[in-house]
Amino acid sequence: MQLEKSTLKPNVTLQINGSKSISNRLLILDHLFGNLLIENLSDSQDTQILKSALNTDSTVIDIHHAGTAMRFLTAYFAIQDGRTVLLTGSDRMKQRPIKFLVDALRELGADISYTETEGFPPLKITGKKLQKNSVRVAANISSQFISALMLIGGSLENGLEINLKGEITSRPYLEMTLKILKNTGICSRWRGNRIQIFSDLPQNKNSLLQKFVVESDWSSASYFYSLAAIGKQSINLQSFRPHSLQGDSVLKEIYWENFGVNTISEDAESRISLLPDHHFTYPEKIILEMNDCPDIAQTVCVTATALKIPFELRGLHTLKIKETDRLQALKDELFKIGCIAEITEDSITSQKFFEPNEHIAIATYNDHRMAMSFAPYCLLKPLIIENEEVVEKSYPRFWEDLKSILQ
Numbered sequence: 001m002q003l004e005k006s007t008l009k010p011n012v013t014l015q016i017n018g019s020k021s022i023s024n025r026l027l028i029l030d031h032l033f034g035n036l037l038i039e040n041l042s043d044s045q046d047t048q049i050l051k052s053a054l055n056t057d058s059t060v061i062d063i064h065h066a067g068t069a070m071r072f073l074t075a076y077f078a079i080q081d082g083r084t085v086l087l088t089g090s091d092r093m094k095q096r097p098i099k100f101l102v103d104a105l106r107e108l109g110a111d112i113s114y115t116e117t118e119g120f121p122p123l124k125i126t127g128k129k130l131q132k133n134s135v136r137v138a139a140n141i142s143s144q145f146i147s148a149l150m151l152i153g154g155s156l157e158n159g160l161e162i163n164l165k166g167e168i169t170s171r172p173y174l175e176m177t178l179k180i181l182k183n184t185g186i187c188s189r190w191r192g193n194r195i196q197i198f199s200d201l202p203q204n205k206n207s208l209l210q211k212f213v214v215e216s217d218w219s220s221a222s223y224f225y226s227l228a229a230i231g232k233q234s235i236n237l238q239s240f241r242p243h244s245l246q247g248d249s250v251l252k253e254i255y256w257e258n259f260g261v262n263t264i265s266e267d268a269e270s271r272i273s274l275l276p277d278h279h280f281t282y283p284e285k286i287i288l289e290m291n292d293c294p295d296i297a298q299t300v301c302v303t304a305t306a307l308k309i310p311f312e313l314r315g316l317h318t319l320k321i322k323e324t325d326r327l328q329a330l331k332d333e334l335f336k337i338g339c340i341a342e343i344t345e346d347s348i349t350s351q352k353f354f355e356p357n358e359h360i361a362i363a364t365y366n367d368h369r370m371a372m373s374f375a376p377y378c379l380l381k382p383l384i385i386e387n388e389e390v391v392e393k394s395y396p397r398f399w400e401d402l403k404s405i406l407q
Contacts, residue, residue, distance in 0.1 A: 018214030080127030153197025172247025
């Protein structure tokens with residue numbers, strides 16, 4: 001994708017598709033309980049792959065690069081009594097660990113085996129009724145592992161108690177799962193490091209269809225916050241709620257406190273307006289703990305580099321097991337736009353800014369967020385985004401929406 005050096009059209013309004021995180025959780029619950037009418041479902045590749053996998057009778061389920069689908073379907077198929085499936089994915093998916101989730105499900109009585117490398121997909125899963133109702137898991141693992149367990153908890157005969165060991169990672173994603181369970185009529189409780197999901201078997205479920213409108217995706221909104229911060233023009237986004245289920249909505253505060261982009265909510269229209277403050281004084285250095293919102297770290301780094309604001313982002317250990325090792329990829333690609341950065345196991349820190357070359361080609365590493373987070377840099381210099389089709393994973397209309405606000 002060739003992006004010419006551009007400016008922003010003023011005050012454009014966009015409709016971003018439904019949250020991938022919320023959509024994926026609702027799809028699992030709908031297939032477990034069968035009483036949801038879901039509107040504004042995400043059109044992301046991940047969600048469509050999950051939807052297709054849930055609707056097929058095939059014995060081989062290939063989820064390609066869809067990490068959320070791998071985690072949620074592992075738990076889902078573990079309780080499909082009498083059904084055996086082979087759950088597989090891309091070469092990169094076969095390098096992404098799933099041992100913590102498999103161990104937890106096995107502790108509950110699940111029949112899951114590895115068909116290639118111990119601890120990694122593909123998985124052979126023979127569904128059965130899980131008799132046990134208590135499990136211990138490390139709290140600092142991917143929140144998707146824990147959410148996968150939470151989603152099936154209500155369908156177990158005796159419910160599920162999850163005891164978390166250690167410090168909790170990505171708490172907002174777990175809170176999102178709990179809120180969705182509550183909104184769909186499943187009772188739960190979270191006290192200290194213990195999460196309880198109470199049994200809500202289909203025969204006890206209200207047969208009335210529940211309508212659930214998925215709010216738009218905040219991580220997708222982050223790219224437009226970046227554009228507003230760099231391009232200094234207002235942007236309006238539809239179908240966003242001021243009191244969001246999504247942890248990534250913290251970007252409202254991040255972009256106001258560090259980049260001077262104010263968020264004005266219009267509740268009646270479920271619309272937010274991103275208003276850059278032209279007189280904002282940037283901080284001497286941006287220091288952020290991003291345990292709770294690692295998916296927007298790349299966008300923040302690119303925005304800070306474009307504006308030459310030193311930064312230190314911590315709490316990013318989960319980025320090493322995403323579609324690519326996002327920390328190493330981020331370091332390498334930030335260099336192309338004029339930032340020398342250092343990384344550790346869980347952090348990235350800018351060391352020096354310099355004037356980049358005129359010919360910039362951003363590698364995307366089969367990672368949708370690498371493509372979209374670097375795109376706003378076209379407000380400063382022309383650049384090429386390689387393998388631009390990777391955005392299909394979470395935001396298929398991204399390039400179309402981006403071009404609609406550039407001039």
